[in-house]
Amino acid sequence: MKVIINRNKLLxxxxxxxKAISSKTAIPILEGLKIxxxxxxxxxxxxxxxITIQSFIPVEEEGIQYIDELEPGAIVxxxxxxxxxxxxxxxxxxxxxxxxxxxxxxxxGSAEFDLNGQTAEEYPHVAQIKSEVSFELPNExxxxxxxxxxxxxSTSETRPILTGVNIKAENNYIxxxxxxxxxxxxxxxxxxKGLEEFPFEQVVVPGKSLxxxxxxxxxxxxxxxxxxxxxxxxxxxxxxxxxxxLLDGRYPETSRLIPEESKTTILVNKKNIQSAVDRxxxxxxxxxxxVIRLETSPNSKIEVSSNSPEIGKVEEEVTVENIEGEDLKIxxxxxxMLDALKIMDSEQVKIEFxxxxxPFIIKPMDSDDILQLILPVRTY
Amino acid sequence: MKVIINRNKLLxxxxxxxKAISSKTAIPILEGLKIxxxxxxxxxxxxxxxITIQSFIPVEEEGIQYIDELEPGAIVxxxxxxxxxxxxxxxxxxxxxxxxxxxxxxxxGSAEFDLNGQTAEEYPHVAQIKSEVSFELPNExxxxxxxxxxxxxSTSETRPILTGVNIKAENNYIxxxxxxxxxxxxxxxxxxKGLEEFPFEQVVVPGKSLxxxxxxxxxxxxxxxxxxxxxxxxxxxxxxxxxxxLLDGRYPETSRLIPEESKTTILVNKKNIQSAVDRxxxxxxxxxxxVIRLETSPNSKIEVSSNSPEIGKVEEEVTVENIEGEDLKIxxxxxxMLDALKIMDSEQVKIEFxxxxxPFIIKPMDSDDILQLILPVRTY
Numbered sequence: 001m002k003v004i005i006n007r008n009k010l011l012x013x014x015x016x017x018x019k020a021i022s023s024k025t026a027i028p029i030l031e032g033l034k035i036x037x038x039x040x041x042x043x044x045x046x047x048x049x050x051i052t053i054q055s056f057i058p059v060e061e062e063g064i065q066y067i068d069e070l071e072p073g074a075i076v077x078x079x080x081x082x083x084x085x086x087x088x089x090x091x092x093x094x095x096x097x098x099x100x101x102x103x104x105x106x107x108x109g110s111a112e113f114d115l116n117g118q119t120a121e122e123y124p125h126v127a128q129i130k131s132e133v134s135f136e137l138p139n140e141x142x143x144x145x146x147x148x149x150x151x152x153x154s155t156s157e158t159r160p161i162l163t164g165v166n167i168k169a170e171n172n173y174i175x176x177x178x179x180x181x182x183x184x185x186x187x188x189x190x191x192x193k194g195l196e197e198f199p200f201e202q203v204v205v206p207g208k209s210l211x212x213x214x215x216x217x218x219x220x221x222x223x224x225x226x227x228x229x230x231x232x233x234x235x236x237x238x239x240x241x242x243x244x245x246l247l248d249g250r251y252p253e254t255s256r257l258i259p260e261e262s263k264t265t266i267l268v269n270k271k272n273i274q275s276a277v278d279r280x281x282x283x284x285x286x287x288x289x290x291v292i293r294l295e296t297s298p299n300s301k302i303e304v305s306s307n308s309p310e311i312g313k314v315e316e317e318v319t320v321e322n323i324e325g326e327d328l329k330i331x332x333x334x335x336x337m338l339d340a341l342k343i344m345d346s347e348q349v350k351i352e353f354x355x356x357x358x359p360f361i362i363k364p365m366d367s368d369d370i371l372q373l374i375l376p377v378r379t380y
Numbered sequence: 381m382k383v384i385i386n387r388n389k390l391l392x393x394x395x396x397x398x399k400a401i402s403s404k405t406a407i408p409i410l411e412g413l414k415i416x417x418x419x420x421x422x423x424x425x426x427x428x429x430x431i432t433i434q435s436f437i438p439v440e441e442e443g444i445q446y447i448d449e450l451e452p453g454a455i456v457x458x459x460x461x462x463x464x465x466x467x468x469x470x471x472x473x474x475x476x477x478x479x480x481x482x483x484x485x486x487x488x489g490s491a492e493f494d495l496n497g498q499t500a501e502e503y504p505h506v507a508q509i510k511s512e513v514s515f516e517l518p519n520e521x522x523x524x525x526x527x528x529x530x531x532x533x534s535t536s537e538t539r540p541i542l543t544g545v546n547i548k549a550e551n552n553y554i555x556x557x558x559x560x561x562x563x564x565x566x567x568x569x570x571x572x573k574g575l576e577e578f579p580f581e582q583v584v585v586p587g588k589s590l591x592x593x594x595x596x597x598x599x600x601x602x603x604x605x606x607x608x609x610x611x612x613x614x615x616x617x618x619x620x621x622x623x624x625x626l627l628d629g630r631y632p633e634t635s636r637l638i639p640e641e642s643k644t645t646i647l648v649n650k651k652n653i654q655s656a657v658d659r660x661x662x663x664x665x666x667x668x669x670x671v672i673r674l675e676t677s678p679n680s681k682i683e684v685s686s687n688s689p690e691i692g693k694v695e696e697e698v699t700v701e702n703i704e705g706e707d708l709k710i711x712x713x714x715x716x717m718l719d720a721l722k723i724m725d726s727e728q729v730k731i732e733f734x735x736x737x738x739p740f741i742i743k744p745m746d747s748d749d750i751l752q753l754i755l756p757v758r759t760y
Contacts, residue, residue, distance in 0.1 A: 081662060081691055088659050103692075110699075111659055115692035279468050279491050282461060311461055312484075312495035319490075 001037050001073020001098040005057065007089055007108065009066045010042075013055035014083045016216045016240065017046030020053040021079045029122045032076035033083070035096075036120070041067060045126060046079065051209050052126050053216065054241040073098055074120035085113050127243065129234040133198055134227040135174065139217045139237070141189055142224050145176045146214045148187035148343045148370055153207035154180035161249040164204035167233075177254055178207070183336040184254055184359075184373040185343075198228060202251050205233055209244035216240065257359060258373060262352035264325040266302065267365060268318065270349045273304075274341045276318045280306040281334035283314055291377050292334045296327050306334075321348060330356045331379040337362075340372035381417050381453020381478040385437065386446045387469055387488065390422075393435035394463045396596045396620065397426030400433040401459045409502045412456035413463070415476075416500070421447060425506060426459065431589050432506050433596065434621040453478055454500035465493050507623065509614040513578055514607040515554065519597045519617070521569055522604050525556045526594045528567040528723045528750055533587035534560035541629040544584035547613075557634055558587065563716045564634055564739075564753040565723075578608060582631050585613055589624035596620065637739060638753060642732035644705040646682060647745060648698065650729045653684075654721045656698045660686040661714035663694055671757050672714045676707050686714075701728060710736045711759040717742075720752035 014033065023031060025048055034045040041058040059067045075098045086094065091109035098104050098117060106113040146165075154162035159181070166177040175188035213235055217224065225236045228246075235242040280292040284306040292306040300320050307313040330353060341349065346364035353360040362372040397413060405411060405428055414425040421438040439447045455478045466474065471489035478484050478497060486493040526545075534542035539561070546557040555568035593615055597604065605616045608626075615622040660672040664686040672686040680700050687693040710733060721729065726744035733740040742752040 078691065084662050085659075085694075088655070088662060090655060090659075111656070111694065111696040113659075113663075113692060113694045116690070275468070275470060276491070279465075279470075279493075282464050282468060283493075310496070311458065312493060314465075314491065314493045316491040 001035075001075060002069065002071040002096070003037050003042060004068040004070070004093055004095045005042065006066045007086060007092055007094045009057055010094060011083075011086050013042075013044045013057055014086060016055045017044045017053045018079055018083055019212045019216060020046040020048055020051045022048040023080070025049065027124070029076060029118060030124070031079055032118055032123070033079040034074065034076050034120055034123045036074045037070050037072050039070070039072060042070070045123070047124070047126070049124070050206065050245050051212055052241075052243040053212075054126065054243075056239045056241075058239070068093065069095075075102060075104060076118040076120050076123055077104060078115060078117075081115060085115065126241075127229075127232060128241075129227045129229045129232055129243070133200075133229075134225055135169070135191060136223045136225050137174070137189070137191075138221045139224055140219050140221065142226075142235070143214050143217055143219065145174075145187045145189065146210045149176040149178040149185040150207050150210045150214070151339050151343070152178040152180060152183055152185035152372075156180070161204060161247055161251055163208075164206050164247040164251075165210055166251040166254075167203045167205060169198050177251075179252070179254060182333070182375050183340070184257060184371075185340070186254075186371045188369050200228065200230055202246075202249070203228055203233065204247040204249070204251050205244055206247060209242075213242050213244075216242070258371065259352070259354045259358060259361065262325065262354055262361070264296065264328045264353040265323070266296075266320050266351045266353075267322040267348055268302070268320040268351065270341060270344055270347060272318050273349070273351075274338065276304045276316045277334050277337050277341070279316060280304045280314050281338065282306075283308045283311050284334055289377075290333045290335045291331050291379065292337075293329065293331045293379070295329045296323060325353075326355075328353055328356065330360070331377045332360075332374055333377065336374045340374065343372075344370065381415075381455060382449065382451040382476070383417050383422060384448040384450075384473055384475045385422065387466060387472055387474045389437055389446045390474065391463075391466050393422075393424045393437055394466060396435045397424045397433045398459055398463055399592045399596060400426040400428055400431045402428040403460070405429065407504070409456060409498060410504070411459055412498055412503070413459040414454065414456050414500055414503045416454045417450050417452050419450070419452060422450070425503070427504070427506070429504070430586065430625050431592055432621075432623040433592075434506065434623075436619045436621075438619070448473065449475075455482060455484060456498040456500050456503055457484060458495060458497075461495060465495065506621075507609075507612060508621075509607045509609045509612055509623065513580075513609075514605055515549070515571060516603045516605050517554070517569070517571075518601045519604055520599050520601065522606075522615070523594050523597055523599065525554075525567045525569065526590045529556040529558040529565040530587050530590045530594070531719050531723070532558040532560060532563055532565035532752075536560075541584060541627055541631055543588075544586050544627040544631075545590055546631040546634075547583045547585060549578050557631075559632070559634060562713070562755050563720070564637060564751075565720070566634075566751045568749050580608065580610055582626075582629075583608055583613065584627040584629070584631050585624055586627060589622075593622050593624075596622070638751065639732070639734045639738060639741065642705065642734055642741070644676065644708045644733040645703070646676075646700050646731045646733075647702040647728055648682070648700040648731065650721060650724055650727060652698050653729070653731075654718065656684045656696045657714050657717050657721070659696060660684045660694050661718065662686075663688045663691050664714055669757075670713045670715045671711050671759065672717075673709065673711045673759070675709045676703060705733075706735075708733055708736065710740070711757045712740075712754055713757065716754045720754060723752075724750065 036043040089108035094108040102117040168175045173188040227234045305315040348365040416423040469488035474488040482497040548555045553568040607614045685695040728745040
């Protein structure tokens, strides 16, 4: 195996695939980074068996020559040293050769590294999902939907299915749903051509996988092809292949959690409510499980407050755009509220309450495609 | 007590003094931040008893009004909550009032916080050193000398005196010296007027104190007045007062460690040797205690290398500007070498060896005021 390649391009690919590599793996070869050289280019692979990421570097792309010379072959490099070595090389190009004893020689400028490799034959096979159940979305839309939901997955393993995001195809919408049973986040987008429901009962992608995917997708309008099999999901862009296992088990039916009518509706500037909740949370952090209070007051105002006897208390009136319905006193986690507000891009948000003991809803003013739901805390 | 003050100015002062506040203190009142309001302005104090930092905010400075209203008084605020509260207030001004029950009311815009305070009478007295042993230096020079030496202090408590930086006045120079007994860093600057030797045998400032001082001094040409007493040192700028205890004990005489003659002298581009050593260190980190080798070779070159049988090896030839004297093979810690090179601002550095077993010296090419010394490691 031999390759002479642009160092920055190689480094970019390495940084993508190392996101899947963990030093805590039960399969020792997965601590390595697999390099496959074919006549078309180089494929790098990293995997922790839950997530597998492949990055392809073509010989030439859009008129830019990335690879000057290649002889096919394969090797598994040590993922702890190989990326740092490439990153710190002095020259713009790097020559990598592998001899019959699996010794990798890496030359760049005046520097020469000899690194012990492992045989690529021991590396697990990577499934290539090309199912008929697939749809295409722009990178940035997938990233947005991940950002709007993944924070709400459960971090506890008591109900493993809740550590994932449920992806649904329904009525010409793709919908992402996440809940930790205390709050719920959903985001949906219309898809142009009719999309049949997935033939699999449940598609639940681990939150961790979506966080990693979000990191390696760029913000462009380029398309991601999403393909789903019974226990795996693949996200494919031109040069990236991201494969994740799906979670086993039944995702709860969440639609009936969402109240259909509201008794108190508030329309408020997002930044105003966000910073008031943030201030109220300051004194609620340690002793109070982040719980703050919200109370309607006359004259189109609400009061946000928190009281921690040992430290002190905070009260703030927030002017709202509009308030309709019953008077209300309600307590909830400021953290959940801040998480929900953070992903809203609209200037104003609508908050719909159905009483102090019922879940309430936060939406952008101008869209029904994003919905955040928070369960209140019983304090009154 | 009452004060109406510019929020950003208050925040800047808070950020300075909180650098001295630790939550792990034996004196509970020191977990607080003391606020003294006098007719001239406000003084904030933070202390962990080793370091004390005071920051003064005048009513008005250079035509800018910082304080609109004040009634003298004092309080100790909770350093865990007070800074965050001030930082997140909505308006540019903040009003702080304290009632007879030590309750602080903080108002800004629509937000109102009530925080429990503690009585300022319990706060330890801060010594004001105004000794006759004092000198003035520009901020940026003090910062430079700290940066050039403090990294070399010992992090081990086996010889506590080595965790400090020795400050000396000698022959119209102020000199900073730090050593952990494996390497030594010194930096000196000439002082204009004749400076008598300090009347105290030793002035050794804890490295931690100097690191904190470095963080709060700005890079300006403004002067710092340094005053020394038998067990404390004070650094005073216009609005800052930084007090540190001195370390007890005898600082070793380090001048005899420095070889007076050299057997091999290398003049080399700093960035070239730095990046070659950095690369060689990559494979030396885990199994090899950071030890790398340097070997002179013919044709004005040196070879930097490292070998870690399980991982691999690295070799690199570095072109030098000039090489004089005997051939040499030497092993040393790449970490110490990188630390020493990092603080050199000159384009070229001079490295003076007196054999594989003797300490060697690194200096900027054009100055004798900075000297870094490293003890080699016996491997040959």
